[in-house]
Amino acid sequence: MLNNVITMLGIYTRISKDRDNQVSTEVQKELGVKLAKKLNVAYQLYEEAKGTSGGKSIEERPQLQKLEDDIYDDKINSVYFYSQDRSTRDEVTWFTFANLLIEKGVALYENGNLVDLNDTDTYMLSGFKAIISASFRKKTGKRIKDSLYKLAKSGIATNPVLPYGYKKDDKKYIVVDEEEAEIVRLIFKWSLEGIGSTKISYRLNDKGIKTRYAKTAKGTITTKNKISGIITTKDKSTVQWSGQTVLQIIKNTWLIGQRPYQGEVFEVPAIMSVEYWQKVNDNLQNNRLAPGKKTHQYLLKGILKCACGCNMYGKNNVSKAEDYYSCSSKRTRFNSCGSPSINRPRLDTVIWSSFFLDKSLSKMVAEHFENTDDKAMVEELSVKLGALKKQIITIEAQNDKAITFATKNIISAEELNTQLKRIRSDKNDVMTQILNIENQIDTYNNVLKSSDDIISELDEYHSSTSYNDQHLIIHKHIKEIIVDFKESHYVVKINFHIPNILPYYMIIQRRFYYYVEPFFGGSPDEAIVIYNKVDKIKKGKVIPRTDGEFLNDVFKSKEVLKITIELAKQLNESLNIT
Structure with a gap:
């Protein structure tokens, strides 16, 4: 006997594949709706995606899971299937679902006919049907797999889509x-x-x-x-x-x-x-x-990014006098973010000279360590280190699993190679993070000595440092450089590897005539540093200009100066700096 009066019918539809001998989900739905009208009750549709296998568990079938949840919540007190095997072709799944219907007193209709699961013989018969259906599905699956193997071996197409050609x-x-x-x-x-x-x-x-x-x-x-x-x-x-x-x-x-x-x-x-x-x-x-082309040295390669999120790459073409960093979005031909390229030699020089020749970074490091809670930092970094070491264990398990799959022919040798490359890359990334954090922990464990060592190291760098050494030094201390473009200026953000040190910002004029650090103390124009001063050329003669004369010529309309000051002001406000 049912516990409740029928008020809501759940109509569940499913087909494994579009086959000629199957009743379509549309027809299943129509018959279910027809039953709801006959019973004079409301209904709720649960339409499984086409191609969903009846051998999957309830958890692997979203609509069956939703129907089960609604039955538990007493939203559904009757269920319609076109046939029992539409609900499941797995015996365990069927008995689980059938027992839920009995427990909740839910009526079951199979193709319009009431199925009384409270009757022992009916319940037993439905169980036999589930077992036979599951056995048929497994045997059919094996027969299909064997049949496809024979067809493929004889040269017949079994792929839905063949390779090009x-x-x-x-x-x-x-x-x-x-x-x-x-x-x-x-x-x-x-x-x-x-x-x-x-x-x-x-x-x-x-x-x-x-x-x-x-x-x-x-x-x-x-x-x-x-x-x-x-x-x-x-x-x-x-x-x-x-x-x-x-x-x-x-x-x-x-x-x-x-x-x-x-x-x-x-x-x-x-x-x-x-x-x-x-x-x-x-x-x-x-x-x-690109054989035959000269390999160029890009000092900031790997740490330079566009504000759109893409990496920036270096490009050099001597014949066209091109030497710049450009957003990689331009390589997609139709999806460029629109940001202009930036002069490579000038940006390299500005970064190197500003932080390592002018000793700006050593001053920042000194100020940073003076205001750091060393014990708290060691505890925080230790937690991160533990999490990363757990990642290594997980990655190594993935490596072993991939090899096992390959030995059992579950994946091909090519797939194994792809998996192992990805796993090695993931492991290298995590190991790099581990080494960085271990170095940071060592640094904080002896903060005064370490800060003196870093500052001393930074103070040793000089203009004659080789390219390779410059590259190593920059990548050691700088994590990433993000370039945005606003109002004919590059707004550059520099993030460092030094733990918890604040990012550094620069506003650089497009032609590198000057740059400015937003955190100025006095009047904005006093913070401007002239970088690429261009002398006048009149009637073929070079006329030298002082810094003041050059700036006056650059800021003739005062509009450029106004834009520079406004950008610095906006940046300061966004960083809550006054």
Whole structure:
């Protein structure tokens, strides 16, 4: 007997896949709604996503989990399934759910017919059905897997989408798509000529050559620009080539007749020879390194970032007299944040001279240690150190797990290599953080001696320091440099590795005529430091100018000075500095 009068019907629908012999979720829903009208009760739909397996647990099926929660909360007191196997094809899941229905006195309708689970025979019969259904699902799964293996081995396509350059014939055998194969050969030709994958994608797009996705997909796709946050919707038919897509084609072993499948390799029609494929793949590294071009020294590489969040990279082109740092968002061609590039030699010099030649950093360090609670800092850093060491244990466990999966053929050798590279990178990052924190703890354990040592070290740097030493020194003390661009000025924020030391700010005029530290004590114009003074040239003659004359010429309209002062004022206010 049911405990309550039926007032709310929960209609649950699910199909594993779109198959001809299945009742669609739309029909299941219609029949459930029809029952609700017949019972004259309200209803709530619980529509599982298409393709959800009946073998999954309740926790792995969001809508079944929601239905169960609503039953617990007495929001639902009757349930409709088109058939029992729509609810679950796993015996444990079924008995768990059936016992909940009995406990809460919930009525169960299967395709419109009331199923009385309180009746012992009915309950037992439903249990047998669940066991048989689960057994059938497991056997069917194995048969499908074995069948797909045999089909793949015989050369029949089992993949929903074949790699670029291939298609299915009338009997579903894998054959070469000659039209796409020509594009593949063109990609390989360009790559061997030294053209990078990104530039190859530009060429393909410029020639109007459609991607596989653009040729076959229908409807629209919505994307969000990670820099601007702007959401755009476009036809899938307009999706263009990317460097990553090109790279995937070049690395694909199908092209030489090798199709990886369930840990084995089956034969497929080849588009090119093994030797040519290998030659192009070996050349990929050369393309990345841009052979024949001079390697330039970028002092701030790795710590310089744009305000948009992207890294800034160095670029040098002697023939075009270009030597600058630029936001990496410009490399995406259509998603540039719009920030201008910044002169590399001048920024390198300003950073080096301001902090290490003019001893600004040593003064900041001295002031910092004078106002530091050493004991509290050691305790805080020790907690961070413990957390990082736990991360190392977790990462090493991931390493062992990946190797185990590979030995059991759960993942391929290529997937294992990718996993191990990521794990090594993660471990190196954490180990670097551990070393930094251990150094910081040592520093605070003997703060006076350590502060004297740091200041002494900083005071030793001089103008004749080599590039390699400058690079080591800057990266040792500076964590990151963030560059923003406002009103023809660069607003530069410098974060240090020295624990808890405040960031340092500079406002630099676009042509590096001058820069200013926002934390000025007197009048704003007194804080201006002239850096790139340009003398006058009149009738071919150079006329030297004093600093005052130069500033007067720069600030002729006083508008530039006004902008500089206003930027410094805004920055001070944002940092609560008066």
